[in-house]
Amino acid sequence: MSPLRVGLAGLGVVGGGVVRALAERERLQGRAGRAVVLTAVTARDRNKARDLDLGNARWESDPVALAKAPDIDVFVELIGGSDGVAKDAVEAALAAKKPVVTANKALLAKHGAHLARLAESNGVQLAYEAAVAGGIPIVKGLREGLAANGVRELHGILNGTCNYILTAMRESGRDFADILAEAQALGYAEADPSFDIDGIDTAHKLAVLTAAAFGTEVGFDHVHVEGIRHIAAIDIEYAQELGFRIKLLGIARLTDHGIEQRVHPCMVPITAPIAAAEGVFNAVVVDGDFVDKVLFVGRGAGAGPTASAVVADLVDVARGRVTPTFGVPAEQLKKLTPASIARRVGAYYLRLTVLDRPGVIADVAAALRDAGVSLESLLQRGRAPGEGVPVVLTTHETEESRMTGAVSRIAALESVVEPPRLIRIEQF
Numbered sequence: 001m002s003p004l005r006v007g008l009a010g011l012g013v014v015g016g017g018v019v020r021a022l023a024e025r026e027r028l029q030g031r032a033g034r035a036v037v038l039t040a041v042t043a044r045d046r047n048k049a050r051d052l053d054l055g056n057a058r059w060e061s062d063p064v065a066l067a068k069a070p071d072i073d074v075f076v077e078l079i080g081g082s083d084g085v086a087k088d089a090v091e092a093a094l095a096a097k098k099p100v101v102t103a104n105k106a107l108l109a110k111h112g113a114h115l116a117r118l119a120e121s122n123g124v125q126l127a128y129e130a131a132v133a134g135g136i137p138i139v140k141g142l143r144e145g146l147a148a149n150g151v152r153e154l155h156g157i158l159n160g161t162c163n164y165i166l167t168a169m170r171e172s173g174r175d176f177a178d179i180l181a182e183a184q185a186l187g188y189a190e191a192d193p194s195f196d197i198d199g200i201d202t203a204h205k206l207a208v209l210t211a212a213a214f215g216t217e218v219g220f221d222h223v224h225v226e227g228i229r230h231i232a233a234i235d236i237e238y239a240q241e242l243g244f245r246i247k248l249l250g251i252a253r254l255t256d257h258g259i260e261q262r263v264h265p266c267m268v269p270i271t272a273p274i275a276a277a278e279g280v281f282n283a284v285v286v287d288g289d290f291v292d293k294v295l296f297v298g299r300g301a302g303a304g305p306t307a308s309a310v311v312a313d314l315v316d317v318a319r320g321r322v323t324p325t326f327g328v329p330a331e332q333l334k335k336l337t338p339a340s341i342a343r344r345v346g347a348y349y350l351r352l353t354v355l356d357r358p359g360v361i362a363d364v365a366a367a368l369r370d371a372g373v374s375l376e377s378l379l380q381r382g383r384a385p386g387e388g389v390p391v392v393l394t395t396h397e398t399e400e401s402r403m404t405g406a407v408s409r410i411a412a413l414e415s416v417v418e419p420p421r422l423i424r425i426e427q428f
């Protein structure tokens with residue numbers, strides 16, 4: 001069989017990993033049933049020192065020209081960005097009936113439905129295993145391994161940088177900024193690290209996973225997003241004491257009033273399967289109606305794990321597999337009915353900084369009582385008459401709208417001297 005000729009756009013962290021993985025020629029030939037050959041490449045700067053063996057691959061200066069070049073059979077997009085050249089090149093490849101492999105979750109989160117229609121109307125594959133949870137085969141897991149199931153819920157640690165930061169903060173007590181710099185140096189972070197720490201990258205991945213899991217159109221704009229900037233060392237300590245870990249999770253759940261999609265820091269029991277994924281590891285739990293719960297764990301970022309997923313998609317393309325992008329044909333994707341975060345039901349952790357004087361706790365308790373929120377525990381450490389001291393409480397399950405109502409009343413109390421910190425507790 002003729003070789004699969006690969007056109008690769010982007011020679012950064014992931015592109016470099018892909019070049020190295022493609023060097024395993026014999027292994028890939030066996031698995032793909034034909035040779036997979038790096039035929040042409042492009043990146044922004046041809047003269048940059050890269051320490052990569054590009055073999056006989058020809059250099060192309062323009063990604064869009066590469067995408068439709070007659071000498072390539074598949075286009076691999078590893079540039080990044082939801083718009084601009086990455087989108088133009090992917091569209092050009094699909095319109096030219098060339099399959100596309102991409103790691104670009106920002107692109108899929110914003111234009112997934114449109115690109116799925118374009119791919120399917122041209123009869124070619126749009127493969128994106130690397131875009132969600134890097135090396136974990138979650139897209140294949142959902143579309144193939146779990147195809148018999150109706151998915152009820154999924155939750156995941158989908159950003160290696162945040163998990164790395166939260167883990168390192170807990171283990172070392174070190175500073176947020178210091179640890180972020182380390183994650184960037186290791187090639188985990190996005191070009192703009194605020195995408196990682198503000199939860200946007202997790203939301204991109206969640207939106208894509210939701211479409212693949214529930215057969216809905218990608219609805220990034222309906223994801224409720226909060227990041228980890230406000231997580232303080234003291235919250236990590238309290239979490240530990242209460243038997244929790246703090247994780248930034250993406251959660252998608254089918255409710256009777258629509259699909260919840262939310263990204264925010266969560267306290268999860270130390271014994272929950274998801275809590276065991278530490279450092280740069282990602283993890284996803286999928287709850288299906290026949291299979292029950294399945295846990296996927298692995299590395300979600302970095303050159304090797306991400307290249308592993310890109311090359312697996314190339315093997316699928318070489319084998320001629322064509323699966324609808326989000327599991328069902330694009331024109332059958334359901335319209336997503338978003339469920340409001342205000343209707344989330346669960347427990348809460350609330351940390352207040354209050355003046356150490358009589359009556360403060362009574363005022364806080366009254367606000368919760370009036371909102372119909374039941375307290376589970378209350379901790380006050382140390383004393384400092386007249387000064388701010390931390391008070392931590394946890395609640396029973398309640399609807400979020402009740403909790404936010406009580407918290408705004410509490411925030412307005414004169415004796416509450418810093419903004420309250422609310423973290424949702426998830427009992428998986």
Ligand SMILES: NC(=O)c1ccc[n+]([C@@H]2O[C@H](COP(=O)([O-])OP(=O)(O)OC[C@H]3O[C@@H](n4cnc5c(N)ncnc54)[C@H](O)[C@@H]3O)[C@@H](O)[C@H]2O)c1
Nearest residue numbers: 010011012013014043044078079080085103104301302306
């Ligand atoms: N780094 C990771 O761990 C990881 C994991 C999963 C997915 N991703 C995704 O993979 C993609 C690439 O990420 P990365 O970390 O390798 O980025 P990177 O910044 O290391 O590499 C980007 C590459 O794109 C090239 N590029 C940028 N603009 C270009 C242009 N206009 N024309 C041609 N080439 C251009 C750059 O020269 C560079 O070679 C992104 O979509 C990212 O979100 C990254």
Ligand SMILES: N[C@@H](CCO)C(=O)O
Nearest residue numbers: 159160161189190301
């Ligand atoms: N910045 C992302 C890369 C993988 O998509 C992360 O930290 O997980």
Ligand code: NA
Nearest residue numbers: 129132134136
């Ligand atoms: Na993946």
